[in-house]
Amino acid sequence: MNKATFLFLTLLLLAGCTDAEQLPNLAEESPSSATNTPDTAYTEPPLKPLSPGDTNTSTQTTSINKSRTNAITTAVEKANSAIVSITVTEVERGYSPRLDPFYFRYFNMPTEREVQSMGSGFIISEDGLIVTNEHVASKSSKEIMVALADGNQYEAELIGSDELADLSLLKIKNESRTYPHITFSDSDQIMVGEWAIAMGNPFGLFSDGQPSVTVGVVSAKERDFRPDPQDPRLYIEMIQTDAAINRGNSGGPLVNSNGEVIGVNTFIYTGGTSSGFVGMGFAIPSNRVQKIIKQLQSSGEVSLSYDPGMEFLEVTPQLVMANRNIPPIAGVFVTEVNKNGPAYDCGIMPGDIIVKIGEERVSSQTHAEALMREYQEGDEMTLQLYRKGNVYEANMMLRKSVKNK
The missing domain is CATH 2.30.42.10 (PDZ domain)
Structure with a gap:
């Protein structure tokens, strides 16, 4: 080996040793020592279990619940317990042909059968006075049963009825308790366009103790009707509403957003094409109801006790x-x-x-x-x-x- 080659190898070896001394000893340095230098030190906060108060879930739920509560739900809650379902049993009389076996001739023989119908009503006093339509409960009713929103059922008696006004006053016979009742509003003050809530027992669905509720507005006031010239009933100053009123709703209250009675749901207009609701229901205004009920309570009927002369x-x-x-x-x-x-x-x-x-x-x-x-x-x-x-x-x-x- 010549001197030049030896010198080159010696210098190369010395350079490698010098570089090795300058590299950090990665094998000996721990991860903690690498991250815990004064310039990069970081301490993780201790973990703790989540609670409802640590999130927005509770606040959001409360906010949603508040948004669900409005004038309609408040009014329904106020009036709900005073609504009753009414089941009436009547005796239907008629004639059926009977064959005389001796003369072989037919004779009309009187027959009787019991039929049931259903409607709605509402309690107006703590002693159990109930307002409903005369076409729901009348003088021809043999038995009247009422079911309350709390699930209890009682027999009721007819205090009085007026066919022309289509109103009846009933009273629950059970006097061992007081009853939840609803108040009347001044129907002269109602406004077209305000909320109207129809409550009652459509199609006899009130078997579980809870009345049905439909919502609309007051569509018009002071509508006069005589549905049939042969019908003695006369409907004057009626309240028109688009709240759905169906069979069985008759006699139930039309309630405002304060939970007060503004009318008695009475009939619907079908246009002569169907028997279903087409957006036009009518209620007897509360002020007229109160005048009629006052007379029914005192004498059992409505008649002129005076002569105008x-x-x-x-x-x-x-x-x-x-x-x-x-x-x-x-x-x-x-x-x-x-x-x-x-x-x-x-x-x-x-x-x-x-x-x-x-x-x-x-x-x-x-x-x-x-x-x-x-x-x-x-x-x-x-x-x-x-x-x-x-x-x-x-x-x-x-x-x-x-x-x-």
Whole structure:
């Protein structure tokens, strides 16, 4: 080996030793020592179990629950316990042909059978007075059973009914307890467009003790109906709603967002094409209900306990054509006044046209008679009269029948 080669190998060996001394001893250095230097030190916080308070879950649940509670749910909760399901048993009488075996002739023999029907109602006093429709429970009812929202069932008796107004007053026979009840609202103050909640027992589904609820709005006020000319019932000043009302809902309350009764659900308009709900239900306004119920509670019926002392006819096109002095306006034309009666005392004269009774505009003779039935002896009736182009107001104090004319 020459000197040059030896010198080169010696220098190469020395250079390798020097580089090895400069490298860190990775095998001897632990991970902890590598990360715990003053510049990079990090301490992990101790772990602890999660609790509801450590997350937003509880807050979110509370917020959702609050959003579910609104005016409708509050009103339903307030009124729910006063709603009742009514099952009525009636005796249906008829005739069936019977064959006389000797003469081989048919004779109509009287028959009887019991039939059941269902409807709704609501309790208005702690002693168990119930309001419903007359077509739900009437004088022909043999047995009346009511089921409360708490699941209890009781027998009820008929206190009174009025076919023309289609209202009945019942009373639970069990007097060993007090009953949850609902209050009336002033139906004169209802607004078109406000919430309307129909509660009751549609199609007899109220077997589990919980009434059904449908929601809509007050669609219109003061609708007058006589569904059938042969039907004695007259529906005046009715509340129209689009809250679904079906068979079995009759007699149940129409409730506002305060949980107060604004009307009694009575019938639906089907357009003559079906028997189902098409968005037009009607309820008897609460103020009229209260007037009728007051009379039913005191005497069991609604009748004129006074004599207005006058006779009148509906203003019809035929009447206007027959008498040119009668203007073609809605109302009733006074034909006769008793000089010993209250009509004469307050200044009413033959030829006057009664256009308003109380706050209600008179649309027909039947309407006028129905409005007058809501007053009793001792009440003051305010009448608006049309006479020779002018409008007058008369306050008539109602008293008993007058015999002498």
